[in-house]
Amino acid sequence: MTRRTITVLVASIVALSSLAGCSASSSNMPQCTTTDENLFILMAQSVPSATQVPCVAELPAGWTFGGSLVQSGLTRFWLDSDRAGIHAVEVDLTRSCDPSQGVATPPGPDEVNMDVFLVPGLPPSFTATRFAVFEGGCVTYRYRFGGEASPSLTVEAQEALSFLSRRLIVREVELDFGLSLCGAFAKPCAS
Amino acid sequence: MESTRGETPPIEQQRRAPRASGARRRPSGEAPPLPHGLGKTGTFWLLVIGYFVTVLIGVLIFPSAARLFERFDSMRMRWIASFRVGWLTHVMLWINTLSSRWVIRVIRWGTILALIAFKRWRQLWVFIGAVMFLEIAAYQISLSMARPRPLDVTILAGWNGYSMPSRPLAGLAVSLVGATYSLVVAGRPRYRTKWAVAIVVAIVVFARLYLAIDQPTSAGFGAVFGAAIAIVAFRWFCPNDVFPVSYRRGKSAHLDVGGARGAAIVAAVSDQLGLEVLDIKPVGLEGSGGSTPLRLRVKGSDDRPERYLFAKLYARSHVRADRWYKLGRSILYGALEDETPFKTVRRFVEYEDYTLRLLNDVGIPTPEPYGVVEITPEREYMIVMEFFDGAVEIGDAEIDDTVIDEGLGLIRRMWETGLAHRDVKPANLMVRDGHLKVIDVFFVQVRPSPWRQAVDLANMMMVLALRTDADRVYRRALLLFSEDELAEAFAAARGVASPTQLRTMMKQDGRGILERFRELAPARRPVSIQRWSVRRIALTAGVAALALLAISLLISNWAVFA
Numbered sequence: 169m170t171r172r173t174i175t176v177l178v179a180s181i182v183a184l185s186s187l188a189g190c191s192a193s194s195s196n197m198p199q200c201t202t203t204d205e206n207l208f209i210l211m212a213q214s215v216p217s218a219t220q221v222p223c224v225a226e227l228p229a230g231w232t233f234g235g236s237l238v239q240s241g242l243t244r245f246w247l248d249s250d251r252a253g254i255h256a257v258e259v260d261l262t263r264s265c266d267p268s269q270g271v272a273t274p275p276g277p278d279e280v281n282m283d284v285f286l287v288p289g290l291p292p293s294f295t296a297t298r299f300a301v302f303e304g305g306c307v308t309y310r311y312r313f314g315g316e317a318s319p320s321l322t323v324e325a326q327e328a329l330s331f332l333s334r335r336l337i338v339r340e341v342e343l344d345f346g347l348s349l350c351g352a353f354a355k356p357c358a359s
Numbered sequence: 360m361e362s363t364r365g366e367t368p369p370i371e372q373q374r375r376a377p378r379a380s381g382a383r384r385r386p387s388g389e390a391p392p393l394p395h396g397l398g399k400t401g402t403f404w405l406l407v408i409g410y411f412v413t414v415l416i417g418v419l420i421f422p423s424a425a426r427l428f429e430r431f432d433s434m435r436m437r438w439i440a441s442f443r444v445g446w447l448t449h450v451m452l453w454i455n456t457l458s459s460r461w462v463i464r465v466i467r468w469g470t471i472l473a474l475i476a477f478k479r480w481r482q483l484w485v486f487i488g489a490v491m492f493l494e495i496a497a498y499q500i501s502l503s504m505a506r507p508r509p510l511d512v513t514i515l516a517g518w519n520g521y522s523m524p525s526r527p528l529a530g531l532a533v534s535l536v537g538a539t540y541s542l543v544v545a546g547r548p549r550y551r552t553k554w555a556v557a558i559v560v561a562i563v564v565f566a567r568l569y570l571a572i573d574q575p576t577s578a579g580f581g582a583v584f585g586a587a588i589a590i591v592a593f594r595w596f597c598p599n600d601v602f603p604v605s606y607r608r609g610k611s612a613h614l615d616v617g618g619a620r621g622a623a624i625v626a627a628v629s630d631q632l633g634l635e636v637l638d639i640k641p642v643g644l645e646g647s648g649g650s651t652p653l654r655l656r657v658k659g660s661d662d663r664p665e666r667y668l669f670a671k672l673y674a675r676s677h678v679r680a681d682r683w684y685k686l687g688r689s690i691l692y693g694a695l696e697d698e699t700p701f702k703t704v705r706r707f708v709e710y711e712d713y714t715l716r717l718l719n720d721v722g723i724p725t726p727e728p729y730g731v732v733e734i735t736p737e738r739e740y741m742i743v744m745e746f747f748d749g750a751v752e753i754g755d756a757e758i759d760d761t762v763i764d765e766g767l768g769l770i771r772r773m774w775e776t777g778l779a780h781r782d783v784k785p786a787n788l789m790v791r792d793g794h795l796k797v798i799d800v801f802f803v804q805v806r807p808s809p810w811r812q813a814v815d816l817a818n819m820m821m822v823l824a825l826r827t828d829a830d831r832v833y834r835r836a837l838l839l840f841s842e843d844e845l846a847e848a849f850a851a852a853r854g855v856a857s858p859t860q861l862r863t864m865m866k867q868d869g870r871g872i873l874e875r876f877r878e879l880a881p882a883r884r885p886v887s888i889q890r891w892s893v894r895r896i897a898l899t900a901g902v903a904a905l906a907l908l909a910i911s912l913l914i915s916n917w918a919v920f921a
Contacts, residue, residue, distance in 0.1 A: 196502065209507040210521060213514070239519040345429045347510035358440040359513040 197233040198223045200330050203340055211243045212337045215263050216351025218305025222259050225330040253314035257325045265299050265306035294319050304352050381633030393623035393735045408587055411580045432574035433511040439568050440512045454566035455516055458527035463534055470538040481602045482541035489592035493533040493585055497526045512571040525573040525581030532560050532585025540593035544604050598676040627732045650677055654746060667746035669726060674739045678704050690899050693890030708740040714803040721776045723769060724796045750791035758826040763835045765795040766823050770816045771839045779807035783818035784858035810851050810886055817852030818861060821872055825864055829875035846883040849876050853888055
């Protein structure tokens with residue numbers, strides 16, 4: 169193989185890999201049924217105190233997984249809709265929510281307090297925010313529907329989203345690696 | 360070997376001849392003068408990359424390997440965490456800011472702005488390309504590996520995404536190493552800077568391990584991957600021999616002829632030509648970018664005194680540079696002449712040796728060829744020839760009618776023998792003892808196009824007129840060429856047909872030499888230098904597509920810099 173061939177090959181790989189990069193995140197969906205996914209471990213690490221981790225239960229027709237961003241203190245993923253547009257729903261997992269909303273923390277670690285439904289805008293550009301509060305964390309749902317999409321799509325979106333208990337992820341990590349996923353439900357870590 | 364012509368000597372003399380001249384045949388199995396090896400650094404990098412590639416493949420194929428590494432890394436991280444104390448954590452948090460997005464952006468933008476300021480376009484594109492490749496590849500690998508952050512140890516600082524490879528460390532390493540290769544002069548300054556970069560990256564690696572942001576294997580892979588991408592990119596696409604970093608005026612696109620290479624040159628010339636080199640000195644660097652020109656001082660023999668020889672050292676980097684140059688010309692002007700690039704450095708020197716001998720045979724005053732010397736097989740060769748000691752460049756010499764006539768006669772002789780020099784410029788014409796000599800015959804072409812021959816004549820007349828005047832040169836030219844031929848020459852000599860050095864000197868001269876020649880010669884329609892062909896169109900379309908792809912990649916990955 170000549171140097172030129174190698175150069176062309178490398179250039180092609182770069183070009184193809186970069187093109188693939190545009191859609192790479194979309195395949196990385198936190199599906200509630202696949203608890204052994206490393207993505208859940210990472211999401212749990214982003215907010216170690218959170219007893220729940222948001223996930224996608226089942227996508228209704230017309231909805232697709234848009235992408236995800238996981239970093240310390242924040243897990244975000246979003247759903248696209250053929251009627252409501254891209255980034256129609258954005259889901260954020262954080263340590264806490266805006267305290268002004270006054271959502272009460274539930275008494276048990278496996279419970280989730282939903283609601284507080286804000287509707288700051290009306291069609292044609294519907295926007296709304298919803299909170300789910302649980303021990304050690306909070307999930308914020310932001311709806312931004314473009315065009316003339318019906319606000320009733322929020323129901324579809326809400327049905328697509330669910331929660332996974334951190335307890336399950338901690339157990340998977342202990343079984344797989346024999347190590348502790350530092351945070352809620354886990355054994356103490358070296359600090 | 361000293362050139363010998365005439366009848367073959369008796370066989371007894373033939374056997375002794377090499378020994379008598381001092382030349383020696385390298386027996387099978389003996390290393391060449393400058394063996395090609397990876398060296399200690401190369402071996403180290405190869406081993407490190409091999410280790411990480413093996414780990415990556417192993418982890419991807421065997422999940423049990425991932426578990427093994429995770430446990431192994433956690434064990435080491437728990438040990439590091441046992442050193443955690445308040446003040447040290449503050450120090451490590453501060454050190455970790457060196458791998459922050461903002462610091463990396465400052466390094467990248469600083470390098471880019473410096474490269475623009477110094478007009479180092481090649482280094483600029485290689486730097487941007489290396490950074491982009493690294494960011495894209497590291498991102499893709501991190502998605503494929505999907506490795507979570509460290510387990511079993513509390514993470515003390517912020518992070519983003521999967522941990523393998525550590526993208527901040529990879530980004531920091533590619534930026535620092537890229538900046539080093541593109542801005543720091545090769546040699547001791549670069550060597551020291553590389554060590555400084557290695558120490559900085561190592562400290563940041565330790566800080567991130569201490570803070571449990573990355574696992575040891577993720578951090579190590581990130582740092583090595585970033586450094587390796589920058590090193591490979593610069594050594595491959597921007598070799599220092601061809602695109603050197605220099606803060607002095609003029610070109611210095613040349614190989615270092617000290618150290619091991621210097622010793623190899625001495626040994627090679629001794630073995631292969633039977634000449635003892637006493638001194639090697641780079642010469643005429645500003646006029647040559649395609650090779651490393653050298654002046655060799657060789658020991659005298661019984662029949663010849665101590666003298667100088669001229670040598671041109673060629674490496675594979677020169678072949679690549681020639682290929683890019685010809686590609687550019689093919690796109691800009693079409694197939695003006697033979698733009699087929701050389702495939703190997705061996706062909707490079709073989710061709711120059713051939714042209715040198717050819718011109719000598721037809722009586723053109725060129726240096727006497729001494730032959731080709733192999734430094735490293737298929738990688739480095741040197742062509743050795745006579746050195747015109749005491750000669751001065753025509754731009755600095757006194758020009759009389761003898762020199763003018765010799766210059767014009769030289770072109771006439773080339774026309775008659777079906778040759779073209781193709782690089783007639785002041786740097787390639789020397790005057791010694793009132794007589795003209797031609798050097799650098801690398802571009803000589805056999806059976807060139809009539810256009811090319813006409814251009815040679817025009818260029819020669821312009822060079823001669825620079826030190827005299829157009830009218831005088833034109834009058835002398837009429838003694839050897841017809842008015843039609845002179846008209847053709849100046850109709851053909853347009854734009855890039857003349858070498859850059861000649862065009863620059865004509866501009867500085869300011870007398871309008873070319874215009875004066877055109878006034879003197881009969882009117883003739885200009886000969887277009889543009890040649891259109893299917894090959895040129897396909898080549899241009901291909902390069903344009905690649906450029907568009909590169910630009911779209913740059914735009915889509917702008918976040919890497921912005």
